[in-house]
Amino acid sequence: MKIAQLTTHINSGGIPAYVFTLSRCLNRQGNESIVISSGGTMESQFAESGIRSFSFPIKTKFEFHPKLLLILPVIIETLRKEKVDVVHAHTRVAQVLASIIFKRTGIPFVSTCHGFYEPRFGRRIFPSWGAKVIAISDGVRHDLIERHKVVPELVETVYNGVEVDRIRERTVSVDRLTARKQFGFGTSDFVACTVARLVEEKGVADFISALFPLLSKYENLKALIVGEGREKELLMQKVNAAGMEKRIIFAGRLDDVSEALAVSDVFVHPARWVEAFGLSIVEAMSAGLPVLMTRHWALFDLLQDQECCVFVEKGNVGQIKDAIESWLRDPAGVKKMGNAAQATAKKFFDSEVMSARISQIYRDALSKR
Numbered sequence: 001m002k003i004a005q006l007t008t009h010i011n012s013g014g015i016p017a018y019v020f021t022l023s024r025c026l027n028r029q030g031n032e033s034i035v036i037s038s039g040g041t042m043e044s045q046f047a048e049s050g051i052r053s054f055s056f057p058i059k060t061k062f063e064f065h066p067k068l069l070l071i072l073p074v075i076i077e078t079l080r081k082e083k084v085d086v087v088h089a090h091t092r093v094a095q096v097l098a099s100i101i102f103k104r105t106g107i108p109f110v111s112t113c114h115g116f117y118e119p120r121f122g123r124r125i126f127p128s129w130g131a132k133v134i135a136i137s138d139g140v141r142h143d144l145i146e147r148h149k150v151v152p153e154l155v156e157t158v159y160n161g162v163e164v165d166r167i168r169e170r171t172v173s174v175d176r177l178t179a180r181k182q183f184g185f186g187t188s189d190f191v192a193c194t195v196a197r198l199v200e201e202k203g204v205a206d207f208i209s210a211l212f213p214l215l216s217k218y219e220n221l222k223a224l225i226v227g228e229g230r231e232k233e234l235l236m237q238k239v240n241a242a243g244m245e246k247r248i249i250f251a252g253r254l255d256d257v258s259e260a261l262a263v264s265d266v267f268v269h270p271a272r273w274v275e276a277f278g279l280s281i282v283e284a285m286s287a288g289l290p291v292l293m294t295r296h297w298a299l300f301d302l303l304q305d306q307e308c309c310v311f312v313e314k315g316n317v318g319q320i321k322d323a324i325e326s327w328l329r330d331p332a333g334v335k336k337m338g339n340a341a342q343a344t345a346k347k348f349f350d351s352e353v354m355s356a357r358i359s360q361i362y363r364d365a366l367s368k369r
Contacts, residue, residue: 001362002032004079006098006109007090009059011040012255014279015090015114018160023051025161025355034082036075054078063096063122076101086362089130090114092123099128108365110134112158115276116143123148131365134158134358136277137299156361159299160277161354164346167258167286174262183249183263189222190328193264193289195257195280196271198229203270203294203314205231208238208248210320215247218328223248226260261287265334266327268292272314285345290337292323302348308341 005023010016020042023033027050035046039055046053056071079087079101087109089098098109112134117123127148133155135141141157144150177187185191192211196202204225211223225235225248232250239248254260257280261267267284274296281291285308294314295304303309312319327334 001086001359001366002034002082002084003362004034004036004082004084004087005090006036006087006094008093009038009040010035010042010046010053012042016040016042017279018112018114019090020046020049020051021161021163021351022355022358024049024163025351026359027051029355029359031359034084036078058093058097060093063093063126065093068093068097072097072100076105079105079107086110086365088112088358088362089128092117095128095130096126098130099126102130108368110361110365112136113140113144116140116274117148119147129154131368132156132361134361136160138301139274139299140276156357158354158357158361159349160279160282161349161351162279162282162286162345164286164342164350167261167283168288168342170256170258171262171287174259176262179259180263182259183224183251184246185222185224185249185263186220189220190218190266191222191224191264192266192268192324192327193224193226193260193284194268195226195254195260195284196229196269198225198227198232198235200231201271201273202227202229203272204235205238206270206272206315206317206320207268208235209317210324211248212242212244214321214325214328215244218325221247221324221328224251224260224264225249226251226254226257228253257283258287261289264289266290266292266324268320268324270294270312270314270320271296282345282349285341285349288338288342290327290334290341292320303344306340306344308337308344 005019026033035053038059087098089095089111095111102109109130110132111130135155135157138157141155144155145152214221239245267289269281271294284291292310295311296314310323
């Protein structure tokens with residue numbers, strides 16, 4: 001089976017990473033997954049993994065942009081030449097293109113909804129969901145059915161997958177002592193890490209506020225904040241004003257977070273909004289880190305009874321502080337939770353599980369042709 005992954009671009013980010021991981025797994029399973037996009041910074045990474053990509057000028061936020069209709073015949077010609085069986089759309093623009101391609105060629109398409117979308121006018125008059133709709137969490141599935149009125153039978157939840165074993169191997173292969181020195185941490189330091197866009201919704205300010213009373217109490221406590229965003233300067237000013245700039249380290253954006261996860265003991269992600277999935281959380285779990293997150297998370301119902309997670313109320317700095325302090329006092333418990341986190345990631349979020357389920361969705365779409 002040959003699948004064309006249709007997405008707006010393959011610059012570093014969540015959807016391109018999803019397409020990359022899915023394509024690697026599909027190809028290992030004996031299928032061929034190619035990529036149709038406007039290109040991007042991950043092109044060489046795709047090529048090195050044997051994933052062929054084709055670039056067309058389709059990068060736009062307006063799904064009815066005239067340039068899409070102009071380039072559409074060339075895309076259709078490519079799909080026919082490549083003898084593609086199924087198109088998998090990953091963005092709104094890709095959904096509209098895939099819908100028109102289906103009408104002109106009969107090539108079926110499915111779409112993945114990577115987040116919560118507003119039911120804007122364009123979606124209402126030209127929904128373009130495809131033969132099947134993949135929701136990355138039950139929260140997204142519920143939203144599609146309730147707000148977008150998608151037929152329930154068309155929507156299937158398939159959790160985002162990561163290469164759990166690969167993440168763990170890369171983390172273990174890091175020279176932890178050397179990496180800690182590079183970040184400014186000592187061998188006996190207890191490091192709490194977060195990886196997120198530095199915006200209000202991610203709750204990084206709550207994380208920092210929870211750290212302040214603990215930093216004066218525990219000399220070995222350090223924090224690592226990975227990411228960029230509009231709140232970065234304000235957060236850094238807050239840390240500097242407290243004189244904690246050597247205890248709370250801002251690492252900026254890292255394309256590879258293996259070293260950041262390798263030097264850390266726990267992972268903290270106190271988001272203030274409903275996360276559609278939370279890929280950084282699953283990557284941390286795969287690296288063997290226990291995680292703290294808010295009950296606001298879309299996967300709360302799935303993981304609330306697992307031994308790898310601590311849940312707090314959104315915006316509750318006191319609960320975040322208490323959770324981190326409990327970890328500081330119980331190193332053996334942290335280790336146990338970390339092992340449970342990795343096992344949970346393998347069970348629910350491994351990329352092989354994801355790709356196997358999506359392969360079946362492709363076959364279902366073909367059977368309705």
